Amino acid sequence: MVDGLGQLYTIEGVAAGILMVFTAYLVISSTTVITPQDIHIIDLQLEQLGNDALAILDTPDSLGEKSLLQRQIENDGGNAFGENFSRIINSKVNPLEVDNLKFSAILYYRDISSGNTLSIPINNSATYLREKAVKVKRWVYVNPVPPCSNPFGLNTRNQTVLVEVLLWRG
Amino acid sequence: MSKKRKLSRESGQLSIDFLVGFTIFMIAFIYVTMMMSGLLINFMSRTVDYDAVAYRTGVILVEDPGEPRYYIGTTNNWHLLDLSIPAERDSLKRLGLSLQRLTPGYLQQQKIDKFFTFASSSACSNVDALCYPRDYQEKLIFGDYPYYFNISLRYLNNPNIRYVGEIPPPKYGYIRRVAKVKQPGASMELNVTNWTSQNVIIRMDFSQLYRISNPLYRIDPLNEKITILLRNFTIPNTMMQNPPFVYVYPSSGGAPTPLMVPVDSPTILVYDSTGSRCASYPCLMSNSSYITVEEGFFKRIRFDEYSLIEINMTFNQPVSDGSPYIFDYSTASLPPPETAVIEVKIW
Numbered sequence: 322m323v324d325g326l327g328q329l330y331t332i333e334g335v336a337a338g339i340l341m342v343f344t345a346y347l348v349i350s351s352t353t354v355i356t357p358q359d360i361h362i363i364d365l366q367l368e369q370l371g372n373d374a375l376a377i378l379d380t381p382d383s384l385g386e387k388s389l390l391q392r393q394i395e396n397d398g399g400n401a402f403g404e405n406f407s408r409i410i411n412s413k414v415n416p417l418e419v420d421n422l423k424f425s426a427i428l429y430y431r432d433i434s435s436g437n438t439l440s441i442p443i444n445n446s447a448t449y450l451r452e453k454a455v456k457v458k459r460w461v462y463v464n465p466v467p468p469c470s471n472p473f474g475l476n477t478r479n480q481t482v483l484v485e486v487l488l489w490r491g
Numbered sequence: 492m493s494k495k496r497k498l499s500r501e502s503g504q505l506s507i508d509f510l511v512g513f514t515i516f517m518i519a520f521i522y523v524t525m526m527m528s529g530l531l532i533n534f535m536s537r538t539v540d541y542d543a544v545a546y547r548t549g550v551i552l553v554e555d556p557g558e559p560r561y562y563i564g565t566t567n568n569w570h571l572l573d574l575s576i577p578a579e580r581d582s583l584k585r586l587g588l589s590l591q592r593l594t595p596g597y598l599q600q601q602k603i604d605k606f607f608t609f610a611s612s613s614a615c616s617n618v619d620a621l622c623y624p625r626d627y628q629e630k631l632i633f634g635d636y637p638y639y640f641n642i643s644l645r646y647l648n649n650p651n652i653r654y655v656g657e658i659p660p661p662k663y664g665y666i667r668r669v670a671k672v673k674q675p676g677a678s679m680e681l682n683v684t685n686w687t688s689q690n691v692i693i694r695m696d697f698s699q700l701y702r703i704s705n706p707l708y709r710i711d712p713l714n715e716k717i718t719i720l721l722r723n724f725t726i727p728n729t730m731m732q733n734p735p736f737v738y739v740y741p742s743s744g745g746a747p748t749p750l751m752v753p754v755d756s757p758t759i760l761v762y763d764s765t766g767s768r769c770a771s772y773p774c775l776m777s778n779s780s781y782i783t784v785e786e787g788f789f790k791r792i793r794f795d796e797y798s799l800i801e802i803n804m805t806f807n808q809p810v811s812d813g814s815p816y817i818f819d820y821s822t823a824s825l826p827p828p829e830t831a832v833i834e835v836k837i838w
Contacts (some may be wrong), residue, residue: 333505337513344517348524365546366666373553373669376596380671382827384708384820409669414643414834416650420667 364455367422371457371488374409378402379461388461394428394443394482395465398472402426403444410488421491423447429483433476441473443484447491454489541638541664545837548632549666552642552833554595555587557602568714570605571787575619586621586631590673590706597707598672598831601715601786603644607653623655632837641836646672646829656836663838670833673707674826675715675786679818683776683806684725688813689732693719693802695818697789701796703820707828710820713794717784717818719802721776726808730773733805735759735782737792740799747801750792757785759802773807 378390387395393402403426411420425445432439464479465471475482557569559582569586572579586606588598608620615622624640632638641656641663683691695712703709710717737759738747752759761769764777782804794800801815816822 333509336505337509340513341516345520348521366542369546369549370667370669373596377669377671377830380597380707380828383825384703384705408647409830412647412669412832413667414645414652414654414832416645416652 364453367488367490368455368457370410370422371424371455371486372459374406375457375459375484375486377409378405379459390459390461390484391463394461394463394473394475394484395469395471398470399426399442399444403446406444406486407446422488423449423452423491424486424488425449426484426486428473429485430473430475430480433478443473449487449489452489454487456485456487458483458485460484541837542666543664544632544634544638545664545666545835548640548642548837549668549833549835551585551631552588552835553598553668553670554589554592555585556589556591556599557587558584560587560592567787567790568599568602570599570602571714571790573619574615574621575617577616583626584630586627589670594706596670597828598670599714600672600675603653603672603831607644607655609655627655639838642834644831644833646831648829659836660838663836665837666835668833668835670831671707671828672831673828675711676718677710677712677715677823677825678718678720679816679823680720680722681816682723683721683729683810684723685809686812687809688811689806689809690813691804691806691811692813692815693804693818694815695798695800695802697794697796697798697800699819708825710823710825712784713789713796714786716786717823719782719784721780721782722778724776724778724780724810726810729776729806729808729810731761731769731776731804732773732807734769734772735761736803738801738803739794740801742797742799753791757787757791759784759788776806 375390378393379388381388381391389405390402393399393405406424406426407422410422410424413420423446425447426443427440428443429438429440431437460481461484462479462481463475465473465475466477471477559567559569559572569583572583574580574583588602588606589595590597590599606621609615609623609626610618610620612622612625615626621627624637627640627642628634628637632640639657639659641654641659643652643654643656645652679693681691681693697712700710700712734752737750737752739750740747760783761774762779762781762783763769764775764780766779782802784802789798789800
């Protein structure tokens, strides 16, 4: 039994209970929860692909041979890097589909005469306009002595340079 | 509370107090739910974590060698298991494609071949194939739910797609990886021209072959097939007299012990002048003849990375100078690794 002051009638209690349970179920099962983990995963996909691409480019075809990335820095230049890197990051399993990832690559090296760390653009597939981007890096061992054309003007000696690539979705 | 707002005991109508209270409660509840999404993540796992599961699956595929995973030694890698034998199927714990745990991104072609060889779960118990979808769900994707999946692979220089799984719905978890795939099958060419001896001997010192630390460039007879190309026959009607013999040198030194090559696979196969497998001996040879040591043969006869062996072939004509051909990095070659793109879709 209930009185009339501040208490629910039985039918209201049952209705409210059902409504609350049903609404709670709806909220839990249908709300798209945007969590920091989700955003991290999307970044991570791009970062993983970029790291994979640099690793592939820096893997020689046979023992003792120079990798494609080494050859591009020592001799072939930024356009060769751009073509190969873009092909790797934009290739999908379906050969008829192509992704639309953009990149901008920079080479960091130490100038032995000044002792400073200098940078020089390698190649970019688009102008970076502050899109949401990730950065991937790889240390590359190079020795751009003649007859290498040394397109980036590195010191002609054994050295390790840093290739840094900014990646974003176009 | 006034008399007018007071409801009778028999009224089925909701009071305005209740509606206001309930509305406030619901707004607060939804707000708190949104704020505390991290705590409710378990309730949402089927819709939120597809990307995470796809990422994890991609990592296992590309960076893990699977289990069993012994790369050297006498224990088989998982791709050499005969899955038609229940005990060997039971020993398969995880489906990874990489060569070794310390070399992520370098995949093994034979593992890829085995990975994309499957039969439906209801008809796979007695065949040497993975069970679809059970093995993939239990030994690759894991997780509390039986996730649906589509895993596909293509070499960048090849339009052919290999895949396992169903057609994905419009929304799914996704990861794309790019990796190098080691192409198996080191090969060596023998010059079997007119000489002084009817015996051709190929010597393989496994300790020399396994001194290369990077598995991508390692000649790996314990896990991969070996091909010996027989070229430059100059004497007509040259025939191989008997199936090849394997001689094993004891690690303690001394004379080698002959070993009969088994008939059933994995074994040493000889291909005749037409490119067909020699069914009987003598077997006619030509410049298109070759022998293949099938993958898993050396592990079958319990060889390891320190073994020293010779493969001995006898012909009816003098085609060798009698000294052994050394199978090593100066005489044999590996095909260059291929670049492959792998996509994992989970829903």
